[in-house]
Amino acid sequence: MRIGELSKRAGVPVPTIKYYVREGLIPGGERIGPNQARYGEEHIHRLKLVRAMVDVGKLSVAATREVLSAIDSPGSSLHDVLGIAQAAVTPQVTAGDRAVWAAAEHEVAELVRRRGWVVKESNPARQALAQLVVTFRDLGQQDLLAILDDYASVAERLAAAELAAIGHREGVDSKVEGAVLGTVLGDALIGAMRRLAQADASHRAFHTAVPG
Amino acid sequence: MRIGELSKRAGVPVPTIKYYVREGLIPGGERIGPNQARYGEEHIHRLKLVRAMVDVGKLSVAATREVLSAIDSPGSSLHDVLGIAQAAVTPQVTAGDRAVWAAAEHEVAELVRRRGWVVKESNPARQALAQLVVTFRDLGQQDLLAILDDYASVAERLAAAELAAIGHREGVDSKVEGAVLGTVLGDALIGAMRRLAQADASHRAFHTAVPG
DNA sequence: AGAACTTGGAGAGATACACTATCCATATGG
DNA sequence: CCATATGGATAGTGTATCTCTCCAAGTTCT
Known part of the structure; x- marks a missing residue:
């Protein structure tokens, strides 16, 4: 799926998705050309996760990034995260x-x-x-x-x-x-x-x- | 006491006190001249109250104003406030x-x-x-x-x-x-x-x- | 008394944050 | 084929909370 569909399905404006990618909250799509990238279901989930933390949990974008990178890091235990x-x-x-x-x-x-x-x-x-x-x-x-x-x-x-x-x-x-x-x-x-x-x-x- | 002493005793910078007065969070001092005003103990307490709500309670200045005006209004019951x-x-x-x-x-x-x-x-x-x-x-x-x-x-x-x-x-x-x-x-x-x-x-x- | 500092009040500027908007060289799709 | 979408980068917007600057009018120090 391309960014437009991702935007619709996650309920997040395209420029905001681009912003989150820039800020390292969500990974960029899989590059399939000089100006084309493909996104998957995991991007939708990640985007919902970000919105939950930012909108509902009132975390700052910076704090959200830290939490997400803790979730992502493979070496850390549940206690550490x-x-x-x-x-x-x-x-x-x-x-x-x-x-x-x-x-x-x-x-x-x-x-x-x-x-x-x-x-x-x-x-x-x-x-x-x-x-x-x-x-x-x-x-x-x-x-x-x-x-x-x-x-x-x-x-x-x-x-x-x-x-x-x-x-x-x-x-x-x-x-x-x-x-x-x-x-x-x-x-x-x-x-x-x-x-x-x-x-x-x-x-x-x-x-x-x-x-x- | 004048604003300088109020600032010291409440631990709030003078410009911030002025800002809070402008925003209606705390009453202005009792005017005793064209450019002189006197503040009392109640101003210190009020200032601490504001800082508690804004800094510790993370209320916005606007929300703080609403809460304070509810406290101030004489007609409302505890339940209403x-x-x-x-x-x-x-x-x-x-x-x-x-x-x-x-x-x-x-x-x-x-x-x-x-x-x-x-x-x-x-x-x-x-x-x-x-x-x-x-x-x-x-x-x-x-x-x-x-x-x-x-x-x-x-x-x-x-x-x-x-x-x-x-x-x-x-x-x-x-x-x-x-x-x-x-x-x-x-x-x-x-x-x-x-x-x-x-x-x-x-x-x-x-x-x-x-x-x- | 004179100099240096403080005050009240108001407007402008600073800073931070979280987006949005614009641009442009490619791609895509009906 | 041509309007529309895309990715990426840069710049701009709006909101919120202070903070600075200015000035005429007091006050304090000496």
């Missing part, structure tokens, strides 16, 4: 006050220890969580930090469920893709779900309690 | 295939019914979730949708914990701010937590299982 995907979706934090920051990092380390989690010191999610802790404190919302453990136990359950679902699959490639998509799209998924549950909880608390 | 905050953090979806889309929306409605949740038809989280469902399907990851109910029950628990924590507070303003920050920063919080738990789960599954 997951680490790269996590790094790509975790925003870098902006540093703040030294002492406050150190305290927050220690608090995160303490939580990890309490849970019995094995997490590398270098995992960027540590800093991300520490920044949240600092932010809540700084805004006088320290009482909300009491539910950190609720978040932790819930996260544990989600991770287990996700990994179990992926474990049922056959083939490493399929597992890798599932794990990465779980990481990238899972944020949006739990976010949307949280909002539905929150709307319901808020409804219960503030409407049914006030009859007439 | 929560709805506005939710709308601000929920990304608008890009439409796709009609039939597939309707099926996904129905699936979401079914989940909501199964859970016994009371959620408005207009809640944007419905579309967001439907888009996720469509995306997973489109990528051949429909088996991952089996854990939707896990996500739902977990979300329920989080919403309850959050509302309970806020319920302990005194004063409506304090509750409102807590609820909004829970909504806006909660996404980042569960995201970071999920990554830590996932790293641990992945470690367990793929490292301890392979001795030597």
Whole structure:
């Protein structure tokens, strides 16, 4: 198939496909002439994958490229690919006050220890969580930090469920893709779900309690 | 205090403060002359609030303005403010295939019914979730949708914990701010937590299982 | 008092990102 | 055969978030 058909079937404009090829997100077509190339089904899937990460998962094009190249690299394990995907979706934090920051990092380390989690010191999610802790404190919302453990136990359950679902699959490639998509799209998924549950909880608390 | 001191104490550059005032995120100082204005402690807090939403919560300046004006408006209830905050953090979806889309929306409605949740038809989280469902399907990851109910029950628990924590507070303003920050920063919080738990789960599954 | 600096306000410029548009020398297809 | 499509490269667009510059009017230092 040529680029026009690829564009139609994947629902992506031709110039955008060219852009993605330039940026290294998808491989170019198989060259069959000086200005002709052929594309296959795998290009369609790859294109959908890119759109899922960029549009739905809100990854930048650069982050998407990193995740995809991790998926592509043949030598890396599922665990490694997951680490790269996590790094790509975790925003870098902006540093703040030294002492406050150190305290927050220690608090995160303490939580990890309490849970019995094995997490590398270098995992960027540590800093991300520490920044949240600092932010809540700084805004006088320290009482909300009491539910950190609720978040932790819930996260544990989600991770287990996700990994179990992926474990049922056959083939490493399929597992890798599932794990990465779980990481990238899972944020949006739990976010949307949280909002539905929150709307319901808020409804219960503030409407049914006030009859007439 | 003048703008220079405000800048130092809040950790925000002077031009950025001016920009935020222009954009209506923070009120201007109390005018005490043709080119003099005075700022108070409340400006510091407001500025920190803005930075938390923009930097940590990744809200756009426009979305931040909407959330803040909801907080400011005296007539609205906690439930209303929560709805506005939710709308601000929920990304608008890009439409796709009609039939597939309707099926996904129905699936979401079914989940909501199964859970016994009371959620408005207009809640944007419905579309967001439907888009996720469509995306997973489109990528051949429909088996991952089996854990939707896990996500739902977990979300329920989080919403309850959050509302309970806020319920302990005194004063409506304090509750409102807590609820909004829970909504806006909660996404980042569960995201970071999920990554830590996932790293641990992945470690367990793929490292301890392979001795030597 | 005079010099140097700061302020408020507004418009212009800078930077980054993710596309789009244009061009042109080939190919293709009805 | 000739309008249309293609691949590849370069340039341009739109959006968002600052950041810079300017100026007249204060303020602070000495």
